[in-house]
Amino acid sequence: MAQEIERKFLVKGDFKDAAFKATRITQGYLSSVPERTVRVRVKGDKGFITIKGIGSDSGASRFEWEKEIPVSEVQDLLKICEPGVIDKTRYLVKAGEHTFEVDEFYGDNEGLTVAEVELGSESEAFVKPEWLGEEVTGDVKYYNSMLMKNPYKNWK
Numbered sequence: 001m002a003q004e005i006e007r008k009f010l011v012k013g014d015f016k017d018a019a020f021k022a023t024r025i026t027q028g029y030l031s032s033v034p035e036r037t038v039r040v041r042v043k044g045d046k047g048f049i050t051i052k053g054i055g056s057d058s059g060a061s062r063f064e065w066e067k068e069i070p071v072s073e074v075q076d077l078l079k080i081c082e083p084g085v086i087d088k089t090r091y092l093v094k095a096g097e098h099t100f101e102v103d104e105f106y107g108d109n110e111g112l113t114v115a116e117v118e119l120g121s122e123s124e125a126f127v128k129p130e131w132l133g134e135e136v137t138g139d140v141k142y143y144n145s146m147l148m149k150n151p152y153k154n155w156k
Contacts, residue, residue, distance in 0.1 A: 004052070004064040005122055008142060011113040013131030015102050019091035025103075028081030032145040039145070040069075040077045043090075047074035058138055061122060084108070084148030096127030108151030114142060 027041035039050045047070055053063030078085065086109070091102040093115075102115045114136070117126055136142045141150065 002064050003061055004118070005061040005120065005124075006116045006118045007126075007135065007137045008114055008116045008139075009135050009137075010133035011102060011115050011131055012133035015093050015100075015115070015129070015131045016091060018093045018095075018129070019102070020094065021092040023090050025086070025088050025090055026078075027086045027144065028078045028084075029145050029148060030077065030081055032082055032149065034140070037143075037145045040074045040081065042071055042074050045071065047071040049074075049077075055138065058122060082148065084151070086144050086148055093129070095129045098126045100129070100132075105147070105152065108153045109147050110153065112147075112152040 023044045025041055025043045027039055030038040030040065035054050037050075037052045039048075039052070041048045041050065046068060048066055049069050050064065050066040052065075055062040085107075087106045088103045088109070089106075091104065093100045093102055095117075098117050098119075100115045100117050102113065105112045115132060119126065140146050141155075
């Protein structure tokens with residue numbers, strides 16, 4: 001069983017000049033219940049199916065399983081996903097020994113940008129770049145599976 005440990009933050013400044021890669025991502029959810037989310041995604045020119053379990057009390061860690069599948073299969077599965085597709089560009093930004101994944105959302109989540117850093121343990125130290133804003137680790141409204149149900153445009 002793979003355990004994913006990550007912390008999530010809002011982004012408050014310009015990070016794009018520091019990004020070394022940008023990839024467009026489209027994803028949908030076959031299941032978005034907290035106990036098990038099942039996501040399909042086209043990331044660049046590759047397809048994936050991912051299953052995530054319920055998060056720890058802190059929200060920083062949870063079970064994750066992922067497998068690459070053909071893009072054509074993702075496109076077929078997107079047709080039967082729950083309503084609401086996530087569309088975003090993921091930027092990779094190095095900070096110290098870690099790489100942040102910074103997601104800039106489009107469509108109904110336009111205006112929202114979040115950064116995640118994957119860690120080896122919940123207490124692992126990491127460099128916090130100046131563009132990093134408020135920590136939102138464990139705040140379910142920022143989970144992609146929730147953004148499709150209650151998009152950022154509805155928060156105001």
